[in-house]
Structures are given as structure tokens and as C-alpha cells.
Amino acid sequence: MEFRRIDHLPPYVFSIINELKVDARRAGADVIDCGFGNPDLPSPDVAMKKLAESAQLARNHRYSASRGIPKLRAAVADLYQRRFGVAVDPESEVINVIGAKEGFTHLMWVLLQPGDACLVPAPSYPIHIWGPIFAGAAIREVALAEGEEFIANLERAWEYSWPKPRALVISFPHNPTTVCVDRDFFRRVVEFAKERGIIVVHDNAYADLGFDGYDPPSILQVPGAKDCCVELYSMTKSFSMAGWRVAFLLGNAEVVAALAKLKSYLDYGTFQPIQIAATVTMNEASEHPKLVKDIYQSRRNTLCDGLARIGWPVERPRGTMFVWARIPEQYRDMDSLEFSSFLVREAGVATSPGVGFGPGGEGHVRFALIENEQRLGQGVRNLRRSLTRLA
Numbered sequence: 001m002e003f004r005r006i007d008h009l010p011p012y013v014f015s016i017i018n019e020l021k022v023d024a025r026r027a028g029a030d031v032i033d034c035g036f037g038n039p040d041l042p043s044p045d046v047a048m049k050k051l052a053e054s055a056q057l058a059r060n061h062r063y064s065a066s067r068g069i070p071k072l073r074a075a076v077a078d079l080y081q082r083r084f085g086v087a088v089d090p091e092s093e094v095i096n097v098i099g100a101k102e103g104f105t106h107l108m109w110v111l112l113q114p115g116d117a118c119l120v121p122a123p124s125y126p127i128h129i130w131g132p133i134f135a136g137a138a139i140r141e142v143a144l145a146e147g148e149e150f151i152a153n154l155e156r157a158w159e160y161s162w163p164k165p166r167a168l169v170i171s172f173p174h175n176p177t178t179v180c181v182d183r184d185f186f187r188r189v190v191e192f193a194k195e196r197g198i199i200v201v202h203d204n205a206y207a208d209l210g211f212d213g214y215d216p217p218s219i220l221q222v223p224g225a226k227d228c229c230v231e232l233y234s235m236t237k238s239f240s241m242a243g244w245r246v247a248f249l250l251g252n253a254e255v256v257a258a259l260a261k262l263k264s265y266l267d268y269g270t271f272q273p274i275q276i277a278a279t280v281t282m283n284e285a286s287e288h289p290k291l292v293k294d295i296y297q298s299r300r301n302t303l304c305d306g307l308a309r310i311g312w313p314v315e316r317p318r319g320t321m322f323v324w325a326r327i328p329e330q331y332r333d334m335d336s337l338e339f340s341s342f343l344v345r346e347a348g349v350a351t352s353p354g355v356g357f358g359p360g361g362e363g364h365v366r367f368a369l370i371e372n373e374q375r376l377g378q379g380v381r382n383l384r385r386s387l388t389r390l391a
Contacts, residue, residue, distance in 0.1 A: 005134055012126075013337055013356040020344040032379035034303075034367040035340075035350035037175070037321060041240040041292060044285040047277045054273035064269035067260050068096025068248070072275045075282040076233065076248045082286070083207070084218040092253040093226065095260050098270055099245035100205060100234040103259070105131045106266065107230070107249065110258040111167050111199055112137035119157055119168040119198075121150075122360030125175045128203065129358055132169070140165055144360065146179055151188050158196060168193060171203035173216055173319030176357045176366040180210070180318045183217040190219070193228045199255060200229040206320045208238040208289035211297040214318040220251055230255045237321060238289040239281055246270060246278045296321045299369040299376060306380030311390040323367040325351075330389035332363070340365050347386035349379045 014036065021031050054060050067073070073090035080086045088094055097103025104127055112118055114136035120128055122141035132139050142157045144150065158165065170189065172181045186202075193200045202219040210216045219229050230251035235241040249259055269275065281288075303323055304316045314325040327339050334342060336353035343349045343365070352368070354361030371379065384390075 013353050016337065017340050017344060017350055017353065020341055021350045024344060024348065029348050031344065032349045032371055032375055032382065034369070034371060034379065035352050036370075037368040038370055039237060039240050039242045039321070040370045041295060043241045043244070044239060044281055044288045046285050047239070047241065047281040050280045051273050051277040054276040060272040060276070062272070064272040064275060066263045066267055066269045068094070068269060069272065069275050069279070072096055072279045075279045076250070079282050080218070080220070080233075080250065084221050086218055086220045088220070088250050089253070093250055093256055095249050095256050095263070096270065096275065097232075097247050097249055098267065100203060100232045100236070100247040101127050102245070103232055103247055103249050104128070104201070104203060105134060106262055107201060107255075107259050108132050108135040108137070110262050111135070111255070115163065117161055117163050117165040119154065119165045121170060121174070123176060123354065123357035124169070125171060125203070126357065128169045128171065132167070141358070141360065144174065144177055144179060146181070147185060151192065154192060164196070165198060167199045167201060169201050169203070171205060173206040173209065175205065175320055176322055176352070176354070176361060176364070177324045178317035178320045178322055180214060180216065183221055186217060186219040186225070187222050190222045190225050190229060194224070198228070199252070202229060202231045204231050204233050206237060207233060209293050209296055209321055210319045211293070211300065212318060216319055226251050226253075228252065235278060235281070238292065239285065240288070240292055241278070241281070244274055244278065246274060296369050299371075299373055302373045302376045303367060303369065303380070306377060307383070310380060310384040310387065312383070312387065321369045323369070324364055325367060326364050328387065328390060331387070336362055336365055343383070343386070347379075347382040349382055
């Protein structure tokens with residue numbers, strides 16, 4: 001039987017590593033899982049208590065609001081004012097989405113159609129590549145770099161694109177490469193977009209995970225950004241609420257309204273007790289993102305210091321919950337999928353192969369900081385024994 005949109009999808013390479021991990025564990029091996037970026041930290045106590053309380057009330061079992069209940073939208077607007085000094089109207093410039101991936105994918109449906117093009121960094125988180133493709137658009141890859149080099153790459157990609165792209169997708173701090181930017185970089189992006197009449201979609205998934213004094217900015221901090229920009233903010237990493245699927249699109253009112261119109265046909269919103277619990281969490285657990293950040297920074301130090309000791313030096317990221325590691329020179333006869341598979345089989349350490357983030361990710365693997373420091377230390381010891389060419 002033929003299916004639309006999925007028949008020509010390439011194999012999801014992350015599932016190959018996951019199957020190797022599962023098989024190894026079934027065989028009795030202890031695999032240190034640094035593959036899938038699935039946060040292991042518990043959600044705030046107030047979130048769980050409020051969820052349990054709200055779920056006891058029958059009125060909360062009915063259909064909810066697709067856009068998100070008013071108090072939830074007001075809570076994220078207040079968070080943006082506290083965190084970034086950005087004022088957003090919770091009525092017209094905020095919408096709740098059922099996780100950032102759902103919000104992003106459906107946003108592509110209202111921004112793009114067959115015959116359109118979209119600028120996407122290479123490498124990128126997979127949905128940033130496939131979301132525009134699912135909408136029928138073509139992607140124009142922009143080689144990822146820092147600062148002025150990325151702007152130059154962006155201008156070059158625009159110049160040589162036909163048709164001219166209607167949207168630009170970015171995400172900083174960046175997954176998988178961990179590249180970080182400052183507010184002046186976002187100012188240049190906003191100028192670029194305004195001059196060309198395109199919409200910028202910034203996925204701010206790691207808004208609160210900046211290390212060593214780095215404070216990730218919001219693109220909405222740039223004056224006039226709301227004229228051409230929207231931003232996705234998620235409670236997944238900042239509040240350790242991955243499975244709750246609570247995220248938001250904020251910014252340009254016309255784009256927010258367009259997504260709201262589409263979603264009114266598609267869903268009735270997140271389960272209302274989850275929305276209520278998320279509201280209370282943003283209002284009463286504002287310290288939680290800092291606790292999370294400190295834990296990930298400590299794990300980063302453990303992993304990066306350990307890799308350096310065994311002869312695999314990697315750059316210490318200033319943001320995200322990942323470490324982006326170039327495959328050691330002694331093992332570059334393997335591609336990233338082969339090398340990731342080798343690490344599972346021989347070292348009992350699961351990573352994500354760089355090619356899973358597009359061709360621009362080849363030659364790298366990504367470590368997710370989702371194991372505690374003791375487990376990461378064990379993973380480094382396993383790698384020392386298995387990566388014999390490093391000796």
C-alpha cells in the first residue's frame with residue numbers, strides 16, 4: 001500500500017541506535033544512555049500536586065481551549081516579562097501548543113505550501129528540516145556558523161534561492177551543535193528578515209540552559225522583532241516537563257492568529273489539568289530553571305573533562321543539554337552511524353549519530369546529558385577501554 005508523505009522518508013537513524021541499545025540491555029549489558037535528549041530530571045513538586053488536584057475535578061475532564069486557557073497564556077506572558085523584559089499580549093500574541101514539535105509542524109502548514117522554500121540551518125534538529133518538507137516546501141540549507149559568518153551564509157543562500165524563501169527557521173542555543181548567539185546576532189537576523197519580507201521562526205527550546213554566565217537571549221528582545229518573528233518556548237527542558245507536552249508560540253499576532261485558526265480545526269487543547277498545573281508552575285516555581293541549568297552544567301563538566309582525559313577533547317558547550325563531539329581522528333574511517341553503533345556495541349555508550357541531523361552533521365556524534373555524573377563517569381571509563389586507538 002502506498003502512503004503519502006512518509007513513504008519517501010529516510011530511515012530514522014536514531015531508531016537504529018535505540019534498537020542496538022535495547023538489544024544490548026536485553027542481553028544483560030549496562031548501556032549508558034546519552035542518545036535521545038529525553039530529560040531525566042523530575043518535574044517540580046508544585047506541578048505534580050496541582051495536576052493531581054485538578055484532575056479530581058470533573059469539570060476539568062471536558063474539552064479545553066485549543067489556544068490555551070487564559071491564565072496559562074497570561075502566565076507565559078508574565079514569564080517573558082520577567083525573564084526577557086519582553087511584553088507580549090496574552091490574548092493576541094500567545095498560543096499554547098501541544099509540545100514544540102506539534103506547534104512547529106502545524107506552523108509550517110500555515111506558512112508554507114508546495115512551491116515555497118524555507119531557509120534552514122545545516123545541521124539541524126530533524127523536525128526543523130522535515131516540518132517544511134511535510135508542508136510541501138523545499139528547504140534551502142544554510143551552513144551553520146557563528147556570528148557574521150552565519151549571516152553571510154544566510155545572505156548567500158537567499159541570493160541563490162529560487163523561489164525566494166518565505167520563512168527562516170533558527171534555534172539558538174542550537175541543537176545539535178550547541179552554537180550560541182547574542183542579541184546583536186538576532187538584531188542582524190531581524191534586519192535580514194524585514195528587508196526581504198520573510199517570517200523568522202525561532203525555536204527557543206534551551207532558553208534557560210546557558211552555562212558559565214551565558215544568558216540565552218530571546219529574538220523578541222530585538223526592537224521591532226514582532227513585526228516578522230515568532231518564537232517557540234517550551235516547558236520541556238526549563239521545567240523538566242517533557243512528557244507533559246506544554247509549549248507556546250509567541251510573537252507576531254498575525255502568525256499566532258493563523259496557527260490558532262488551523263488548530264481550531266485540529267484539536268481541543270491539552271488536557272485541562274495539565275494546563276492548570278503548568279500555569280501554577282510558571283507562577284510559583286520560577287527558580288526551577290536555574291536548578292536544572294546547574295545540574296546540566298555539572299554534567300557537562302564531568303563528561304567534557306572525562307573525554308579530554310582519555311584523549312578525545314571536545315569543546316565545552318555554553319548552552320543546551322548536549323555535547324557535540326567531532327569523531328576522533330583515529331576513528332574517522334567510520335561514518336557517524338557506524339561510530340555510534342560501535343560505541344553501543346563495544347563501550348556500552350549510546351550517542352546520536354551526527355548524520356541524523358542532516359548531511360551537515362556527518363563526522364560528529366551528540367551526547368545528551370541525561371545521565372547523572374556517576375553514570376557519565378562510568379561511560380567515560382567504558383570509552384577509555386574501548387577506544388583503543390586513542391592510546
